[in-house]
Amino acid sequence: MQPGSGQPANKNAQGRFFMPGDFPLIRMAILVFGASLLLSMTLVGASRAIMSRQQNALIQAQAQHSAALDKLRQVEADNQAIQNYQGKYLQLFERGFIGEERRLEWIENIKAIQKNRKLFPITYEIAAQQVFQVAPEVSTGDLELHGSEMKLKMDLLHEGDLLNFLDDLTSAGLYTVQECILKRSDTLAETPISPRLAAECTLYWLTLGELTSNQEQTPP
Known part of the structure; x- marks a missing residue:
């Protein structure tokens, strides 16, 4: 029965199905949907590419900023080190x-000390410069430690003459005393100011200079 009519329902009346002939009716909608989907996918891909480039640019900018800060800190540290050690x-x-x-x-300082201290004549010999090895933990950068051996011979009135001489000699540069041998003079003291002792000293004058490759190295 059909509602409200009192008539039985038509057995041939069935639901509407999509037929091939109906395709032209929805063709435009399908094309619009496909174009919209393709455009959306393109926009999503482009957005992701732009975001990726922006993220890479941000990471690169942060890295450059960090590197610039590191360089600035290093420059500040170097300037501080220069101020600390310049003097x-x-x-x-x-x-x-x-x-x-x-x-x-x-040589000029030795002569001046001899004259000012009124010392007996001093003889000296200076050997060729050598390269001194330093401990591995001591960094000298592009420089190396050099040393020149000097042998001194001098007559003394007393031990104080030698000590005063070596003390005054520090004004001429930096040196290290290898050894000093004191012995009584072979000649008898004829007067109160005659030499009573003789000294033989070996010392090294030290300098810090540029790297060399053809100089003899001393053992550590």
Whole structure:
């Protein structure tokens, strides 16, 4: 029965199915949907690519910023180190420790000390410069430690003459005493100011200079 009519339902009346002939009716909708889907996928891909490039650019910018900060900190640390050590560096340079050795100044200072202290004649010999090895934990950068051996012979009135001489000699540069041998003079003291002792000393004048490759190295 059909509702409200009192008539039985038509057995041939069935639901509407999609037929091939109906395709033209929805063709435009399908094309629009496909185009919209393709456009959406393209936009999503482009958005992801843009975001990826932006993230990479951000990471690169952060890395550059971090590197710039590191360089700035290093420059500040270097400037602070220069301020801390500049005075000491200038002192060592003025004393002849940094740079080329100053043999002429050594000789002139020996003569001046002898004259001022009224010492007996002093003889000396200076050997060729050598490279001194330093402990591995001591960093000298592009420089290396050099040493020149000097042998001294001098007559003394007393031990104090030798001590005063070595003390005054520090004004000529930095050196280290290898050994000093004192012995009584072979000649008898004829007057109160005649020499009573004789000294033979070996010392090394030290300088910090540029790297060399053809100089003899001393053992550590």
